[in-house]
Every structure is written in C-alpha cells, then in structure tokens.
Amino acid sequence: MRLDETAAAAAEAGTGAADVLLKVQNLVKYFPVSSTKLIHRERDYVHAVDDVSLEVRRGETLGLVGETGCGKSTLARCVARLYDVTSGTVTFDGTDITKFSARRMRPFRREIQMIFQDPYGSLNPRRRVGSIIGDPFAIHRTARGAERNRRVQELMELVGLNPEHYNRFPAEFSGGQRQRIGVARALAFRPKLIICDEPVSALDVSIQAQILNLLSDLQRELGLTYIFIAHDLSVVRHVSHRVAVMYLGKIAEQAPSEQMWVHPRHPYTDALLSAVPLPDPEHAGQRERIILAGDVPSPINPPSGCRFHPRCPKARQACVEADPDLVPRLGDGADHLAACHFPVEDGEDISLSTPAIAAEQRVVESGLIAGA
Amino acid sequence: MALLEVKDLNVSFRTDDGIVQAVRGVSFKVEPGQTLGIVGESGSGKSVATQTIMGLTRGAEVWGQALFEGRDLLTMSRDDMVRVRGAKIGMIFQDPLSSLHPFYRVGWQIVEMIRLHDKAVSKAAARKRAIELLELVGIPQPDRRVDDFPHQFSGGMRQRAMIAMAMALNPALLIADEPTTALDVTVQAQVLQMISRLQEEFGTAVILITHDLGVIAEVADDVVVMYGGMVMEQADQVTIFTSYHHPYTEGLLQSLPAYGGERERLHSIPGQPPSPISPPPGCPFAPRCAYVMDRCRTELPPLTVAGTAPGHLSACWLPRDQATREELRRKVLGQSLTLSAEL
Numbered sequence: 001m002r003l004d005e006t007a008a009a010a011a012e013a014g015t016g017a018a019d020v021l022l023k024v025q026n027l028v029k030y031f032p033v034s035s036t037k038l039i040h041r042e043r044d045y046v047h048a049v050d051d052v053s054l055e056v057r058r059g060e061t062l063g064l065v066g067e068t069g070c071g072k073s074t075l076a077r078c079v080a081r082l083y084d085v086t087s088g089t090v091t092f093d094g095t096d097i098t099k100f101s102a103r104r105m106r107p108f109r110r111e112i113q114m115i116f117q118d119p120y121g122s123l124n125p126r127r128r129v130g131s132i133i134g135d136p137f138a139i140h141r142t143a144r145g146a147e148r149n150r151r152v153q154e155l156m157e158l159v160g161l162n163p164e165h166y167n168r169f170p171a172e173f174s175g176g177q178r179q180r181i182g183v184a185r186a187l188a189f190r191p192k193l194i195i196c197d198e199p200v201s202a203l204d205v206s207i208q209a210q211i212l213n214l215l216s217d218l219q220r221e222l223g224l225t226y227i228f229i230a231h232d233l234s235v236v237r238h239v240s241h242r243v244a245v246m247y248l249g250k251i252a253e254q255a256p257s258e259q260m261w262v263h264p265r266h267p268y269t270d271a272l273l274s275a276v277p278l279p280d281p282e283h284a285g286q287r288e289r290i291i292l293a294g295d296v297p298s299p300i301n302p303p304s305g306c307r308f309h310p311r312c313p314k315a316r317q318a319c320v321e322a323d324p325d326l327v328p329r330l331g332d333g334a335d336h337l338a339a340c341h342f343p344v345e346d347g348e349d350i351s352l353s354t355p356a357i358a359a360e361q362r363v364v365e366s367g368l369i370a371g372a
Numbered sequence: 373m374a375l376l377e378v379k380d381l382n383v384s385f386r387t388d389d390g391i392v393q394a395v396r397g398v399s400f401k402v403e404p405g406q407t408l409g410i411v412g413e414s415g416s417g418k419s420v421a422t423q424t425i426m427g428l429t430r431g432a433e434v435w436g437q438a439l440f441e442g443r444d445l446l447t448m449s450r451d452d453m454v455r456v457r458g459a460k461i462g463m464i465f466q467d468p469l470s471s472l473h474p475f476y477r478v479g480w481q482i483v484e485m486i487r488l489h490d491k492a493v494s495k496a497a498a499r500k501r502a503i504e505l506l507e508l509v510g511i512p513q514p515d516r517r518v519d520d521f522p523h524q525f526s527g528g529m530r531q532r533a534m535i536a537m538a539m540a541l542n543p544a545l546l547i548a549d550e551p552t553t554a555l556d557v558t559v560q561a562q563v564l565q566m567i568s569r570l571q572e573e574f575g576t577a578v579i580l581i582t583h584d585l586g587v588i589a590e591v592a593d594d595v596v597v598m599y600g601g602m603v604m605e606q607a608d609q610v611t612i613f614t615s616y617h618h619p620y621t622e623g624l625l626q627s628l629p630a631y632g633g634e635r636e637r638l639h640s641i642p643g644q645p646p647s648p649i650s651p652p653p654g655c656p657f658a659p660r661c662a663y664v665m666d667r668c669r670t671e672l673p674p675l676t677v678a679g680t681a682p683g684h685l686s687a688c689w690l691p692r693d694q695a696t697r698e699e700l701r702r703k704v705l706g707q708s709l710t711l712s713a714e715l
Contacts, residue, residue, distance in 0.1 A: 067556035068527070174644045175414075204413035204583060209627035209640035216637070231556060234586075238629035238638070275561035277586030279628055281609050291565055292558050294512070295526040 021193060021225050022056040022079065027088035029071075029078050033300060047299045048074040050249040051088070053326075056193070061219065061226040063240030063257065065233060065272070069296055071249040072229050076195045079227070080112050081105055093192065110140060113186035117198035119178030123170040129156075129181055130166035136188035155184040159214060176207035183214065187222075195227045200235060212239060233276050237261055242335070245269050248299055248307040251326055255336040265329050265338035267350050268308045274351075290351045293362075303361075306341065310362050314342050315355040373442065374401040375545060375577050376425070381436035383417070383424045390649040394420040394432075396601040399675075402545065407571065407578040409592030409609070411585060411624070415645050417601035418581050422547050426463060427453045441544070459489045462538030462576075466550035468530035472522040479503070479518030482537050489541055505536035509566060528559035535566065542574055549581045564591055585628060589613060594683070597621050600646045600656030603675055607684035617678040617686040620657045655688070663690055663700045 030045035049071040056062045064072045077083045079090055081097060089098045097108055116122040123132055134152045137143040143151055153163035159180040170178055179199060186194055196215070200208040216239065218224055230236050236243060237257055244254040245266065253266040264270040271290040292311050297303055303310050309319040318341050328336055329343040344350055355362055383395040395417040402408045412418040423429050425438045425445055438445040440456065448456070457463075465471045473481060482502035487493055493501075499518070506514035509532040522530055531551060538546055548567065552560035568591055571578055580592060588595055588609065595612040597605045597620065605618035616622055626639035643660040652658070658668040667689050678686035690697060 067558060176644070204645075205585075206413065206623060206627045206641035207644075209629075209638035210642075212629070213637055213640055233557065234629045271558060275557040277557075277560070277564070277584065277590045279585040279589045279613065279625065281589045281613050289561060289565070291561050295528055295559070 019057045020055045021058045021093055022227075023089075023091040024055070024075075024079060025053050025089045025091070027052045027075065027078060027090065028086045029074055029083060030086045044300050047249050047302050049078065050302070052246075052249075052251055053088075054244055054251065054254065056225060056227060058192075058225055059219075059223055060241040061228050061239050063236035063243040064227060064229045064246065065231065065236050065243060066246035067231065067272075067296055069248075069299060070246040071299075072246050073197055075246070076114070076197055076227060076229055080114055080195055081108075082114075106140075110136075110189035111192045113189075113191040113194050115179075115182050115186050115194060115196045115199045117201050119175050119182055119202060120170075122182055123178060125170055128167050128169060129161075129173070132170070133181060133184045133188070136185065140189070142189075151188075152184075155187055158187065158218075159184045160210075174207075175203050176210055179203060179211050180214065183211075183218070187218070190222060191224070193225045193227065195229070197229045198231070199228075201230065201232065208235070215239065233273065245272065248296060248302055250307060251337075251339065252308065253338045253340075254326065255332075255338075259332075259336050263332070263336075263346055265332065265336070265343040266308075266340045267312050267314050267342075267344055269338075270344050270350055288349055288351055306339070309355075309357065313350050313353040313355060314344075315357045315362070316342060317357060318342075320357055320361055374439075375404045375441065376402040376579075377437075377439045378421070378425065379437040379439070381421060381424065381438065382434065383420050383429060384433050385429075385431065386433070387649075392648045393651060394601055394648055395424065396651075397436075398598070398601075398603050400596050400603065400606065402577050402579060404544065404577050405571070405575045406593045407568075407580055407591055409588040409595045410579065410581045410598060411583065411588055411595060412598035413583060413645055415600075415648065416598040417648075418598050419549055420601075421598075422549060422579060422581060426457055426461065426547065455489070458485060458538075458543075459541045460543050460545065462541075462543040462546045464531070464534045464538050464546070464548045464551050466553050468527065468534045468554070469522065471534055472530060474522055477519050477521055478525065478533050479506075479520075482506075482518075482533075482540055485537050486540050501540070502536075505540055506533065508539075508570070509533070509536045510562070511536075528555055528562060531555060531559075531563055532566065535563070535570070539570055539574070539576070543576060545577045545579065546571075547579045547581075550583070551580070552587065553582070553584070560587075567591070585613075585624060597624070600651060601648060602656060603685075603687065604657065605678070605684075605686040605688075606675075607679070607681055611679065611681040611684050615679055615681070615684075617684070617690070617692065618657075618688045619661045619663050619690065623660075623662070662704055663697060664704055665689060665700065 027049055028051055029049040031048055033044045033046055052075060066072050078085050085098060089096055092108060130152050133155055134148050137148045137151060153166060156163045161177060161180050200211050203211060219226065228236065228239050240257045243257050243260045245252045247268050253269045264273055271292050274288065274290040294311055297310060305321050306319040306324050309315040324339045324341045326337045326339040328334060329338045329340065330345065379399050381395055381398045385392045385394060398421050400408065410418045420429060424432065424434055434446055479499060479502045482505060483495065483498040486498040486501055503514045503518050506518060511517050511529055511532055525533060552563050555563060567578065570576065582588060592609050595607060595609050596603055599620050604620045605616060612621060623641040627641060629638060641660050646656050654669040654671055655673055658664050673687045673689045675685045675687045678684050
C-alpha cells in the first residue's frame with residue numbers, strides 16, 4: 001500500500017506529474033475583518049493561509065497538523081473549493097480548478113469529498129439515514145428509486161453499518177456509527193480525494209480505533225487518497241505517509257511521517273512533538289518537555305520574518321528579518337523540507353536554547369511558566 | 373485519613389425512557405497532595421460521580437457517602453455545601469468559555485469569588501489578590517488583563533483564569549474535569565505543568581478526570597478506570613499501564629495508536645458502550661470483552677484484589693495467570709468466528 005517509495009522516486013526523476021493528484025501552488029486565503037476605525041481606507045485581513053504550496057500523491061495520506069487557527073481547515077476548504085482562494089492555484093488531477101464556476105466544478109465535486117469532525121452537527125437530525133447517504137445520488141441525478149436504495153445499502157455495508165437500518169434517524173446511532181454514515185456519504189461516487197477534517201476527534205478512543213481502521217481498509221480497497229487533518233499527533237502519525245506541519249498560515253515543515261518524528265527540523269515541530277502526552281509513565285518522566293511560552297499570535301498582523309520567532313527558543317536576529325524558505329535542511333533528502341534558518345540538529349535539546357533577539361520581539365510570560 | 377473518601381456512590385436519573393443508572397457503586401479515595409486520575413469514555417459516569425460529590429447534580433437520586441475531611445458531602449445542608457464548594461474544593465471544567473460569565477470582567481469574577489466566601493476582604497484587597505493569582509497562573513501583564521472580558525482571552529488563558537479562580541481560596545482539593553481537552557497540545561502542556569506546580573507549592577490534592585491516557589501517564593499518582601458507571605480497575609499509575617488486569621483497561625491501552633510502533637491495524641474494542649438504562653445483569657463490559665465467559669453475563673464481578681501491587685483492585689472474573697487468559701481469548705475468538713460463519 002505504501003506508495004512513498006515509488007512516488008519519491010518519480011519526484012526525484014522530475015516526472016512527478018503522473019503521481020500527483022493534487023497540487024497547490026502559492027495558495028493565499030485572506031478573510032477581511034471589519035475595522036473598528038471610523039474612517040477605514042485600509043481593511044485588515046486575517047492571513048489564514050499565506051503562500052502555501054504542497055502536493056498530494058495518488059494513493060497516499062497526507063497528514064496536516066497544527067494548532068487551532070493555523071489555517072489547516074481553511075487550506076482544506078480552499079482545496080475542496082468551498083472557499084474561493086485569494087491567489088494561487090489548485091490543480092486537481094491535472095486540471096486547474098482554482099477559478100472554476102459552480103457549474104464547471106460539479107464533476108469535480110464527485111471526486112473531492114469531505115468528512116467532518118462532528119458526527120452530530122454534520123447529519124440532519126430530521127432525515128432518515130438512507131436519504132442522507134442517498135443525497136449525492138439525488139444531487140447529481142445519477143440514481144433514483146430502487147436503484148438508489150440499492151446503492152445506499154451497498155455503501156452502508158461497505159462502511160460496516162447494517163443496511164437494514166436504512167430507515168433510522170441519526171439520533172438512533174452512536175457517535176462512531178454516525179461517523180460511518182459520514183464516510184458512506186463521502187464514498188458515494190468513489191471519489192479520488194477525501195479530505196478528513198478531524199474525523200476522529202469527537203470520538204472515544206475505542207471507537208476512534210474502529211474508524212481509523214475503516215479508513216485504512218477503504219484506502220487499500222478503493223485506492224483512495226486522503227488529506228487527514230487532526231490535532232492529535234499520534235493519530236496523524238499512525239495514518240499518514242507524509243505530514244505537513246502548519247503554523248500561522250504557513251507550512252513550517254513537511255516530511256515523510258517517520259522522518260518527521262525521528263528528525264524534526266523546525267523548532268515548532270520539535271515543541272509540538274514533545275508536548276504530546278505519552279501513555280507510558282516510565283518514559284514520561286525522562287522525556288524533556290519543551291514548553292512554549294504564550295499563545296499563537298494574531299493572524300491579522302502576523303510577526304515579521306519567521307512567524308514562529310516570538311515563541312522560538314532558538315530565535316536569532318535573522319529570524320526577525322527574513323522569512324525562511326521551505327527547503328531541505330541539514331542535508332535532508334528532497335522530501336524533507338523545513339522553513340527554518342537554524343534547524344534543529346539530531347539529538348539537540350532546544351529547551352536549553354535561549355532566544356538571542358530583543359525582549360520586545362519575544363512573547364514573555366510572567367509567573368510560574370517563566371521560571372520553568 | 374484520606375482527604376476525600378467516596379463509598380458506594382450510586383447516582384440515577386429518572387427520564388422518560390426509564391431510569392438512567394449513571395453511577396453504580398463507585399468507591400475511591402484521594403489522599404492529601406495526591407493526584408487521582410479518573411479515566412473512562414463518554415457515558416462512563418466519571419463526570420456525574422464528581423459533580424454529585426459537589427452537589428451539582430439536580431434531580432438525581434443519590435445513595436452512598438462522600439466523606440470530605442470526615443464530613444459527608446452528600447447529606448450536608450445547602451449552606452454548608454456553599455461554604456465548602458469553592459473554598460475547600462475548587463473545580464475547573466472542560467470548556468473555559470462557558471464557565472466564565474461573558475458579561476463580567478475576568479478580575480471581577482475572581483473578586484466576587486473571594487468576597488463571597490470572606491466578606492471581610494475589601495474590594496481593593498480582593499482585586500490585588502486577583503492580580504496576584506493571574507500572575508501566578510502565567511497571564512502576562514496581569515494588572516492590565518484583570519480588566520479584560522473573557523472573550524479577550526485565548527482558550528489557554530481562559531482555562532488559566534479558571535484555575536486562578538479555583539485556586540483563589542487555596543482549596544484542599546481541586547477537581548479538574550477534562551481541563552485540557554478543549555486545548556491544543558502545546559497549551560495543554562503549559563496547563564498541566566501549571567497544575568502540577570501549583571500542587572507542589574500549595575499541597576493541593578487533585579482529581580483529574582480525562583479520557584486521555586497520555587495525560588494520566590503524565591500527572592496521575594493513582595488511577596481509577598470507569599466503564600458503564602462502575603469502577604473496572606484501580607491501582608497506582610505504573611500498575612495500570614504495565615500490569616493491568618481488567619480486559620477493558622487492556623482494550624483502552626491497545627486502541628491507542630502506538631507512539632513508536634509500526635503503522636499497523638489498531639486494536640479496536642468492538643461494539644458500543646452499554647446503555648445506562650436497564651443495564652444487563654452481569655459485567656457491563658461483557659458484550660465487548662475479548663475474554664468473556666458464561667459467568668460474566670449473569671454475575672456482576674466484585675472489585676477485588678487483583679495483583680501484588682498495594683491497592684490494585686479489578687472487577688473481573690478473569691484468573692490472574694496469563695496462560696488461562698490466553699486460552700480464554702482464543703476460545704472467544706473461535707466462537708465469534710463460527711458465529712459469523714453461520715451468519
């Protein structure tokens with residue numbers, strides 16, 4: 001199932017095009033915010049996604065991680081063309097769909113589907129499950145009557161639901177089963193790309209494992225490509241072939257999954273990984289925790305240079321001045337990219353570093369945390 | 373003497389669909405200065421149990437005892453309860469946005485809390501204390517932020533403000549119900565670190581309710597595993613992770629994506645959690661258990677000594693030796709295979 005090797009080989013040969021299902025280039029998405037000034041000539045914008053480029057290869061799972069407000073969901077919605085992009089291009093299966101009208105998008109809607117976080121909010125409580133799953137067929141006018149019923153029941157079976165429960169309401173299903181309904185609906189047209197936006201965050205661990213197994217079985221059987229958004233890093237690690245870490249609208253680091261976990265280059269990735277609580281009391285004590293000070297700055301006026309510099313333990317003057325490029329660092333392969341002027345070396349403990357920039361450019365906290 | 377001792381707590385609610393037995397015979401102890409972790413999935417009764425102790429479950433039928441410093445919280449008068457709640461036992465909830473009043477300034481809410489319990493404190497003194505508390509929990513520029521409204525705080529800052537409020541009167545016990553579930557991992561790390569530092573500094577005991585075994589591994593001294601309103605297993609933290617006895621604990625640990633293992637199929641626990649309305653007579657976990665025996669479906673296993681570690685209790689009929697355990701598992705697996713073949 002692993003396509004990393006072949007895909008990486010193709011990319012190196014410079015003929016990646018055949019393997020690339022989705023290509024995002026210099027994608028920018030700004031949201032205008034209403035100004036509080038009385039006379040406002042200049043509008044403020046939330047820089048939700050700022051100049052992001054990435055590729056998703058056919059058959060792989062690309063994990064997208066980052067904290068609340070880092071732009072991961074916005075990026076996904078731009079890719080699915082649920083939002084219009086401010087600038088940049090989205091190329092799906094060789095076609096530039098960035099500026100497509102709703103009518104021209106229609107055939108592509110079948111091929112790009114989404115699964116949402118909240119299995120309670122994403123299903124209409126007053127409609128029967130069969131009709132919810134049958135929606136795609138109704139909207140695209142492909143199957144009706146008994147034919148539609150048959151296909152809906154096939155889908156229910158595919159995702160491990162009892163097809164006899166066709167006439168039930170969402171309230172009669174548990175959280176995990178509802179998420180299966182969401183998966184069934186997304187699979188109606190055998191899409192090429194499924195964007196999973198926090199698909200297991202609302203579920204209990206035992207149920208979470210059922211859904212993750214289902215997604216990986218479906219990927220194997222149907223050759224699906226996933227963009228998997230989650231804030232739970234151990235889940236992302238489990239499902240993804242490659243991972244992109246986002247911070248404040250930009251990609252901080254991108255690498256094959258294991259590579260990222262073993263050799264994080266960006267100090268933010270390093271801090272993020274060290275913050276994950278491990279279900280292993282024996283190692284929890286030994287591990288060095290990197291506790292970042294403060295919160296993510298406002299995306300309305302993102303910091304200059306590297307956006308992570310106010311919280312970065314390794315920040316230097318160069319980080320304030322210049323935005324680092326997303327390129328391989330420290331002799332990494334072509335598939336491991338980091339946007340950092342001073343990448344983390346293997347075995348380096350960045351919690352021992354102190355930033356060498358002026359105090360007003362840093363996020364400083366008082367009290368206990370600063371004494372840590 | 374234990375700071376808090378809960379004995380045979382039962383909580384049920386009358387609903388239109390029948391009686392919901394949310395908590396069934398739960399007992400646990402919290403020692404001064406210690407952290408007790410309560411783990412369980414949604415509907416396991418972990419939150420209802422602690423809310424009942426605090427007198428926050430209205431309309432519930434409650435039996436049992438909850439002795440706090442020797443006095444039963446469940447039979448205490450309303451006035452006495454008001455004096456204990458907040459002053460002796462602090463509480464923080466999952467969602468800091470809905471626990472802070474959106475209409476009042478953060479500082480005002482802390483001041484109100486202090487003055488409610490001690491009318492002798494002047495407004496100015498209480499405000500000074502509020503600023504100190506905000507500084508203690510790591511809010512930058514506390515003298516300015518004290519006048520902010522909750523919406524001007526980020527999620528992590530709100531949770532810290534809640535902690536500041538809960539710690540305002542230096543309580544002996546802090547009940548934290550999923551305190552970091554709504555927060556990002558880096559903020560979660562900040563908040564957990566802060567709770568343990570406050571605990572060291574003030575000797576506060578903590579009950580931490582969570583579904584995240586990672587959080588338990590980081591902070592808990594003792595662990596209670598709940599399922600279907602009952603305690604399945606309890607032990608010290610290391611025992612729970614390394615020499616657990618109960619199949620549910622095993623299932624929970626195995627369904628986590630391994631943090632270092634290969635990318636393989638996850639062990640999931642089949643089926644759904646039980647309905648709290650008219651639960652089956654036997655063990656609540658029996659329908660999903662990999663080791664289920666006939667006895668499990670009819671007889672409720674009592675919480676008994678399960679291992680050599682002191683205080684290790686498990687509610688399971690399963691023998692302790694590994695060989696019998698494996699044999700049972702194979703048998704159950706064989707049965708379910710023939711069953712699915714017949715279907």
